[in-house]
Amino acid sequence: MMLSLFRYRDKAERDLAKYIHNVFGFYPRNISLYQLAFTHKSMCHNKINGFTINNERLEYLGDAILSSIVAEYLFKKYPTKQEGFLTEMRSRIVSRSSLNKLSMKLGFDKMVMFAKPNDKHAVFRSIGGNAFEAFTGALFLDKGYDFTKKIIIDHIMRIHLDIDDIEKNDINFKSRLLEWAQKGKHQLVFKMNGTKGEGFDKLYEVQVVIDEKEYGKALDFSIKGAEQLAAEKTWHIFEEEEQNN
Secondary structure (H helix, E strand, O other): OOOOOOOOOOOHHHHHHHHHHHHOOOOOOOOOHHHHHOEEEHOOOEEEOOEEOOOHHHHHHHHHHHHHHHHHHHHHHHOOOOOHHHHHHHHHHHOOOHHHHHHHHOHHHHHOOOOOOHHHHHHHHHHHHHHHHHHHHHHHEEEEEEHHHHHHHHHHHHOOHHHHHHHHHHOOHHHHHHHHHHHHHOOEEEEEEEOOOOOOHHHEEEEEEEOEEEEEEEEEHHHHHHHHHHHHHHHHHHHHHHHHO
């Protein structure tokens, strides 16, 4: 182990390499790729030769690689399922909510470098999933597609994700609520109440309004995320009302 760490130039590189080895079972060749993967855009004051240094480009690449790996895995796991089912399952696995939770399990909160706002934990919910995609992009550039696929499947999907549980549970409350409203001919609106905070600490507030009556209200770092949380709260309100009747 110590011999493997001699290649890294300083303590920061060695600590990151140790973390990656402990969690994923390998040592990076190009440690700078992984340092970049863990650098959030709020650190954009860091520049080299005029270029902003953050993980957004790696995030773009990692998103495509991760989707490809998950798609192939599901295609082989469910040989008789149709395209619609496979697409929905992939969407659930690579959703921002799923990747944010996964990043917390992996300890990314201790590794991501970002400009700290007032509420560190609230902001991290929105950047953990991005960092995981960026890490996937870094892994692909450093080790290639086959190695990346092995890490994602063996160290992520088979250890940290319960695919059968994901299959059984429909977590898209917004879609469920929209379908319910359409069948019952209810007027459903996701009303934007406004925003709170600024910059990377900005939150969107959305409230569900059904037949002009207000229901669940939620805050999130994206409008879609706030809509999904508000829909979930509303659905749980309906379930409680049904149980009480």
